[in-house]
Amino acid sequence: MTRFPYAVLRVLLPALFLTSLPCAHTAIAQEYPNKPIRVIVPAAPGGALDRLSRMVAEKLQAKWRQPVIAENRPGGGGNVGAEFVFKSAPDAYTLLFTDAGQIALYKNLLYSKLAYDPDAFAMVSLVTRSPAVLVVHPKVKEDDVQQLIAFARANPDKLNYGSAGNGTTLHLAGELFKAKAGVKIVHIPYKGSGPALADLLGGQVDMMFHGLGFVLPHIRAGKLRPLGIGTEKRNALLPNVPPIAEVLPGFAAISWHVMVAPPGTPPALTNSLSAAIAESLRLPDVTRQLSDLGIEPIGSTPAEMAGFIAQERERFASVIRSNGISAD
Numbered sequence: 001m002t003r004f005p006y007a008v009l010r011v012l013l014p015a016l017f018l019t020s021l022p023c024a025h026t027a028i029a030q031e032y033p034n035k036p037i038r039v040i041v042p043a044a045p046g047g048a049l050d051r052l053s054r055m056v057a058e059k060l061q062a063k064w065r066q067p068v069i070a071e072n073r074p075g076g077g078g079n080v081g082a083e084f085v086f087k088s089a090p091d092a093y094t095l096l097f098t099d100a101g102q103i104a105l106y107k108n109l110l111y112s113k114l115a116y117d118p119d120a121f122a123m124v125s126l127v128t129r130s131p132a133v134l135v136v137h138p139k140v141k142e143d144d145v146q147q148l149i150a151f152a153r154a155n156p157d158k159l160n161y162g163s164a165g166n167g168t169t170l171h172l173a174g175e176l177f178k179a180k181a182g183v184k185i186v187h188i189p190y191k192g193s194g195p196a197l198a199d200l201l202g203g204q205v206d207m208m209f210h211g212l213g214f215v216l217p218h219i220r221a222g223k224l225r226p227l228g229i230g231t232e233k234r235n236a237l238l239p240n241v242p243p244i245a246e247v248l249p250g251f252a253a254i255s256w257h258v259m260v261a262p263p264g265t266p267p268a269l270t271n272s273l274s275a276a277i278a279e280s281l282r283l284p285d286v287t288r289q290l291s292d293l294g295i296e297p298i299g300s301t302p303a304e305m306a307g308f309i310a311q312e313r314e315r316f317a318s319v320i321r322s323n324g325i326s327a328d
Contacts, residue, residue, distance in 0.1 A: 097127075
């Protein structure tokens with residue numbers, strides 16, 4: 001009787017297993033989703049991050065006819081929610097909808113140690129992007145950026161500004177403004193842009209950088225006054241508001257939001273999710289709603305998102321290091 005060459009079998013079995021994986025992942029993607037999906041929002045309710053996540057969740061739920069639930073898990077500058085998703089099963093049923101902090105800025109820049117690895121998340125989509133605008137409460141009497149800087153220089157630490165939390169793009173916009181203007185302004189971090197904006201409207205906070213879309217109604221109602229915008233050119237929705245870069249050359253501030261999945265999530269699932277998000281953002285009612293808010297719908301592929309994140313990390317790294325900014 002001829003003996004079976006088990007040594008050959010030991011070589012062939014792993015190869016056969018690996019070649020079967022793409023087929024298995026494709027089958028999983030075709031069945032996805034077949035149960036409720038949780039979209040974790042690492043911020044308090046009411047802010048831009050929260051509201052955009054619910055808009056996306058609503059459209060995905062309508063498309064898939066499965067519950068898609070936005071769940072707030074604020075705390076630790078967004079790290080509580082990010083860590084929860086990081087440790088979740090890699091099946092795309094628990095997702096993270098967030099901004100720059102957890103994905104592009106925390107590791108090796110703002111935090112010396114994290115309980116998760118931002119680089120290990122599975123990229124899904126760069127969802128939206130919008131310019132940040134510097135807004136002040138009406139009690140602030142200065143009418144433009146030059147006057148605000150002059151007041152801040154003459155009165156160190158008398159002004160304060162709110163942000164969505166340590167390490168967020170809105171925090172870094174404030175720190176970049178302080179560094180370029182050579183002023184001292186007190187930073188007040190919140191657990192999301194919603195609580196920060198509420199205190200700005202209430203007069204407990206003097207000023208804030210915020211994504212244009214969700215402060216525009218308050219600007220139009222006269223509850224907030226815009227002094228400058230974070231893009232190189234004026235925005236059609238605020239044609240009389242000049243770019244801050246006209247006063248502080250090189251200043252730039254944008255707000256953006258992304259979707260990621262736990263490490264190890266199969267590409268077939270992240271690609272399926274990415275395509276569904278892009279399709280949702282192209283719906284006429286979504287496009288109109290975002291356009292009215294000055295928010296640009298993106299809906300990128302995972303690969304495009306990875307390239308964007310790399311560029312943003314490089315851009316912010318110089319700001320963080322040159323100004324000694326830390327969230328530890």
